[in-house]
Amino acid sequence: MINIEQANREATDRMIEARPVLVGLGRALDVIPGMREDLLLHAGPPITWERASGPLKGAIIGALIFEGKARDAAEAERLVTSGQIRLEPCHHHQAVGPMAGVTSPSMAVYIIENKTHGNRAFSNLNEGYGKVLRYGAYDESVQARLRWMHEVMAPILRDAIEASGGIDIRALLAEALHMGDEGHNRNKAGSVLFLKALAPYIAKAAPSSEVASDILKAIGDNALSVLNPVMAACKAMADAAHGIQGSTIVTTMARNGTDFGIRVSGLGDRWFTGPSQVPRGLYFPGFSAEDANPDIGDSTITETAGIGGFAMATAPAIVTFVSGTPKDAINTTLEMYEITFTEHRYFTIPALDFRGTPTGIDIRKVVETGITPRINTGIAHKEAGIGQIGAGLVRPPMSIFEEALVAFAEEYGF
Amino acid sequence: MTALKAEVRRSAYYDSVVLMQLQRALAALPGVLDAGVVMGTTANKDLLAQNGLLTAEVETAAADDLCIVVKAADEAQAQAALAQVDDLLRRRRHDGDQGYRPKSLATAATMLPEAQWVLVSVPGSYAAGVARQALDLGKHVFLYSDNVPMEEEMALKETAAAKGLLVMGPDCGTAIINGVGLGFANRVRRGPIGLVAASGTGLQTVSSRIHQLGSGITHALGTGGRDFSERVGAVTARQGLDLLARDAETRVIVLISKPPAPAVAARVLQAARATGKPVVIDFIGYVAETTRRENLHFVRTLDEAAALAVELADRTTPEMSTALPPFAPSQRYLRGLYSGGTLAYEALLLLQDMLPGVYSNTPLDKTWALPNPMQSREHTVVDLGEDVFTVGRLHPMLDNDLRIRRLRQEAADPEVAVILLDVVLGYGAHPDPAAELGPAIAEAIAVARDEGRHLEVVVAVVGTDEDPQDLNRQSEQLRAAGAVVFTTHQAAVAHAAGLVRGRTSLSGLPPVSLAALTQPLAALNVGLESFADSLTAQGAGVVQVDWRPVAGGNERLAGILARMRGR
Numbered sequence: 001m002i003n004i005e006q007a008n009r010e011a012t013d014r015m016i017e018a019r020p021v022l023v024g025l026g027r028a029l030d031v032i033p034g035m036r037e038d039l040l041l042h043a044g045p046p047i048t049w050e051r052a053s054g055p056l057k058g059a060i061i062g063a064l065i066f067e068g069k070a071r072d073a074a075e076a077e078r079l080v081t082s083g084q085i086r087l088e089p090c091h092h093h094q095a096v097g098p099m100a101g102v103t104s105p106s107m108a109v110y111i112i113e114n115k116t117h118g119n120r121a122f123s124n125l126n127e128g129y130g131k132v133l134r135y136g137a138y139d140e141s142v143q144a145r146l147r148w149m150h151e152v153m154a155p156i157l158r159d160a161i162e163a164s165g166g167i168d169i170r171a172l173l174a175e176a177l178h179m180g181d182e183g184h185n186r187n188k189a190g191s192v193l194f195l196k197a198l199a200p201y202i203a204k205a206a207p208s209s210e211v212a213s214d215i216l217k218a219i220g221d222n223a224l225s226v227l228n229p230v231m232a233a234c235k236a237m238a239d240a241a242h243g244i245q246g247s248t249i250v251t252t253m254a255r256n257g258t259d260f261g262i263r264v265s266g267l268g269d270r271w272f273t274g275p276s277q278v279p280r281g282l283y284f285p286g287f288s289a290e291d292a293n294p295d296i297g298d299s300t301i302t303e304t305a306g307i308g309g310f311a312m313a314t315a316p317a318i319v320t321f322v323s324g325t326p327k328d329a330i331n332t333t334l335e336m337y338e339i340t341f342t343e344h345r346y347f348t349i350p351a352l353d354f355r356g357t358p359t360g361i362d363i364r365k366v367v368e369t370g371i372t373p374r375i376n377t378g379i380a381h382k383e384a385g386i387g388q389i390g391a392g393l394v395r396p397p398m399s400i401f402e403e404a405l406v407a408f409a410e411e412y413g414f
Numbered sequence: 415m416t417a418l419k420a421e422v423r424r425s426a427y428y429d430s431v432v433l434m435q436l437q438r439a440l441a442a443l444p445g446v447l448d449a450g451v452v453m454g455t456t457a458n459k460d461l462l463a464q465n466g467l468l469t470a471e472v473e474t475a476a477a478d479d480l481c482i483v484v485k486a487a488d489e490a491q492a493q494a495a496l497a498q499v500d501d502l503l504r505r506r507r508h509d510g511d512q513g514y515r516p517k518s519l520a521t522a523a524t525m526l527p528e529a530q531w532v533l534v535s536v537p538g539s540y541a542a543g544v545a546r547q548a549l550d551l552g553k554h555v556f557l558y559s560d561n562v563p564m565e566e567e568m569a570l571k572e573t574a575a576a577k578g579l580l581v582m583g584p585d586c587g588t589a590i591i592n593g594v595g596l597g598f599a600n601r602v603r604r605g606p607i608g609l610v611a612a613s614g615t616g617l618q619t620v621s622s623r624i625h626q627l628g629s630g631i632t633h634a635l636g637t638g639g640r641d642f643s644e645r646v647g648a649v650t651a652r653q654g655l656d657l658l659a660r661d662a663e664t665r666v667i668v669l670i671s672k673p674p675a676p677a678v679a680a681r682v683l684q685a686a687r688a689t690g691k692p693v694v695i696d697f698i699g700y701v702a703e704t705t706r707r708e709n710l711h712f713v714r715t716l717d718e719a720a721a722l723a724v725e726l727a728d729r730t731t732p733e734m735s736t737a738l739p740p741f742a743p744s745q746r747y748l749r750g751l752y753s754g755g756t757l758a759y760e761a762l763l764l765l766q767d768m769l770p771g772v773y774s775n776t777p778l779d780k781t782w783a784l785p786n787p788m789q790s791r792e793h794t795v796v797d798l799g800e801d802v803f804t805v806g807r808l809h810p811m812l813d814n815d816l817r818i819r820r821l822r823q824e825a826a827d828p829e830v831a832v833i834l835l836d837v838v839l840g841y842g843a844h845p846d847p848a849a850e851l852g853p854a855i856a857e858a859i860a861v862a863r864d865e866g867r868h869l870e871v872v873v874a875v876v877g878t879d880e881d882p883q884d885l886n887r888q889s890e891q892l893r894a895a896g897a898v899v900f901t902t903h904q905a906a907v908a909h910a911a912g913l914v915r916g917r918t919s920l921s922g923l924p925p926v927s928l929a930a931l932t933q934p935l936a937a938l939n940v941g942l943e944s945f946a947d948s949l950t951a952q953g954a955g956v957v958q959v960d961w962r963p964v965a966g967g968n969e970r971l972a973g974i975l976a977r978m979r980g981r
Contacts, residue, residue, distance in 0.1 A: 004978060129457070130457050248978075282431070282434035282435065282437075282438060283434070284434070284461065285437060285448070285449070285450035285451070285452065285461055285462060285465055285467060285483075286448070286450070286461065286464065286465030286467070317431050317432075318431070320431045320432070320435050321431060321434070330514070331514045331515075334514040334516075334521075335514070335517065337521065338516065338517050338518050338520075338521050364975055364978060365518075367965050367971050367975065368518075368964050368965055368975050369517045369518050369962070370517075370962050370965070370966045371517055390434070391434075398966075402965075402968070402971055405971060405974055405975075406970075406971070406974065409974040409977070409978070414974055414977040414978050
């Protein structure tokens with residue numbers, strides 16, 4: 001007989017006790033399990049070219065140009081629609097990527113190792129703001145940036161990470177949460193901590209002070225530079241909790257710009273998907289909700305692991321994206337306690353008297369209360385190549401939790 | 415002709431979120447067509463240019479300069495918008511003064527852990543589910559909702575009774591707990607009278623009248639209109655009577671209901687008799703054969719009920735409800751060890767109205783026969799003069815040995831609170847029973863004390879001061895040994911029963927903790943917000959639950975969730 005409580009206890013214990021450490025940087029083809037020359041990884045649940053949204057298509061085109069496999073959009077599209085290039089979710093390969101999340105074979109990826117359970121997770125490098133591949137931009141400026149990142153920055157970053165002996169991302173996050181980050185939309189403090197940890201080794205590894213300066217500036221100017229290692233760390237934590245027989249804990253939440261998908265610890269690798277929503281939030285000058293693409297990216301792995309929107313109470317500034325008050329930030333976190341199984345032991349919230357963040361989304365509680373997870377997210381333009389146009393809050397569709405619950409009932413005979 | 419106005423503030427850093435907010439606030443002002451608020455980085459300036467918001471002034475801005483651009487229908491409106499920038503930047507939304515509204519009862523319970531009560535006033539089809547959650551959380555339930563199916567009511571009350579919890583209702587409109595009115599209740603003075611009522615307006619009428627007459631209420635418990643039906647069996651009323659019996663502040667009890675089914679009436683009246691307190695009963699419209707039976711007083715109207723209750727309360731005094739001895743939690747039972755057969759029989763007769771059930775080797779009803787007369791169980795009265803005990807030995811009126819052994823046996827039982835003995839004096843009886851029983855009683859009390867228990871020994875002495883043993887001398891010796899001595903049997907039995915009555919439930923149901931009534935009232939409210947408001951106004955702690963039907967009312971999903979909980 002299945003004991004759901006016990007299974008969930010085990011799943012969340014594993015999620016919380018996982019200790020993800022950034023141990024290195026490698027080429028996707030060399031380090032990501034199952035990565036192939038003819039494969040592109042993307043954010044969210046599986047999708048075809050035909051159903052893909054603008055930003056994802058743009059990122060696919062950009063990645064194939066970066067790989068030297070296509071010269072333009074038309075050629076890239078032919079490669080994908082003809083089946084010469086395959087698309088698979090990052091999540092099928094222990095990887096995650098923000099926004100479009102497109103990761104190609106020769107891209108550099110962070111290597112995260114869970115020191116408690118031994119599993120690894122991977123994520124690509126963050127390009128910064130503006131016109132970037134992850135928002136579907138693929139013109140020459142994007143390509144030049146990617147080339148610099150891979151040819152100049154990545155080898156030095158790899159050496160610096162190795163020389164540092166590894167960066168404990170769980171400890172970094174715990175500290176960043178006390179500095180006003182929630183680890184998803186706001187990573188200002190975490191990125192500075194990341195820079196602080198790597199700077200001495202970058203200075204040593206760089207061939208010249210010029211190059212060192214460029215790299216330090218690239219990391220320091222980008223308040224999201226730590227987002228990708230954080231996401232991979234959350235992936236390592238969530239994967240540690242996956243596959244527990246009888247557990248109703250969500251171990252994946254991800255969007256491909258068209259569908260929002262979840263997976264559940266006790267239901268194997270099956271996706272439950274529904275339409276991705278357009279976030280509610282603030283837009284950059286000249287943009288509005290009409291320009292927005294439906295929610296996209298694997299970054300919801302942060303909420304899955306108990307931070308991001310769930311830790312909103314630590315990052316009151318985020319809530320102003322939707323004209324909220326600091327009290328609303330607290331209330332957001334309080335609401336998430338209603339749908340989570342437990343509280344985190346390492347991620348704590350000063351404003352709530354150091355209560356642990358709500359951790360382990362329980363599909364039973366989501367369906368019972370009608371409360372869906374709150375997600376902090378960036379907003380992409382719906383057309384490829386334009387990039388980020390705002391930031392805000394979004395929730396997954398209720399239907400996917402309901403479907404997962406029904407599937408769980410069938411699987412376990414309830 | 416539109417107007418474009420800009421302002422650049424040098425070296426003014428703002429978080430990008432603040433800027434976006436300001437931009438949105440500006441764009442919402444009258445006459446404003448578009449607005450841009452950015453730090454003056456090259457990328458941002460490009461962005462402004464693309465949107466036709468770049469001015470010459472902004473072009474000169476540096477990366478750490480704040481650029482504010484407004485496009486408005488005319489110059490005046492653009493200027494007016496820019497003039498508001500400081501106000502908008504300073505503006506603080508008033509901090510939401512209400513705290514978090516929990517969506518689930520479980521969360522509400524963690525927010526107000528001292529809450530012992532849950533008020534439920536959601537639509538009837540959901541009410542039982544909410545009440546069940548409350549019971550699962552160990553809370554008492556005030557169930558205002560009506561249209562709760564009979565089967566649900568029975569199941570809820572059965573669950574509640576097994577857990578020692580109360581379900582007042584369904585369709586319970588009113589109650590007063592510890593001076594705080596729930597649902598519809600009048601502002602009534604505190605006083606010595608407790609109410610149990612199946613009728614909401616009946617409860618309000620009687621409690622108000624009691625107030626008008628200058629007296630007051632301890633607690634007024636509603637049961638819901640169907641509690642006295644045959645199928646429900648007055649579970650809540652019996653629990654309520656039991657609670658008020660144990661509540662030291664309550665000196666008189668009023669019981670109000672429509673005439674119950676005969677079988678239910680018998681059980682309720684037994685519970686009322688067993689309270690040992692005056693109970694005024696108004697089975698509305700029912701003409702009782704008598705106006706008085708022991709502690710029960712029958713009246714025919716609500717006004718009569720109030721008037722009589724006040725009169726009876728005036729006649730009783732607070733000290734009549736004395737403090738109970740410091741028994742250990744395990745001590746719950748009475749053991750009567752009789753030498754006289756008729757006295758044992760009378761004890762059983764008297765106790766049947768005072769205790770839920772008494773085992774005996776000579777029971778009034780075979781279901782209460784002791785399987786082994788040598789071994790007591792729960793409440794027990796044994797006649798040690800029966801043949802099974804006297805084979806090969808003298809009658810216990812002559813030979814104290816058998817009783818002293820049994821006394822030791824009972825005193826060693828951690829479940830025993832009170833031992834009741836008869837001592838019969840006179841010609842032919844033992845010449846000095848106190849000389850032997852006294853030391854044995856003292857020893858029994860000492861043994862229990864050594865094991866952390868408090869043992870009460872109650873003795874009924876039958877005889878006269880002119881008997882050879884001398885009633886007074888015997889009584890004094892027994893008192894000196896630690897016994898409580900009575901010279902009438904009925905008083906001894908009543909006293910002994912009174913000591914253990916609060917230890918077990920009179921209703922035949924597990925006892926409800928008195929804390930339900932005596933602790934400061936705090937409650938979780940699910941449903942009508944006015945109930946929460948009224949509790950707050952009365953100074954009680956309350957958390958309002960932002961309730962929604964389970965799974966949004968989807969029965970299939972709710973069914974799955976219920977089955978998952980059940981395993």
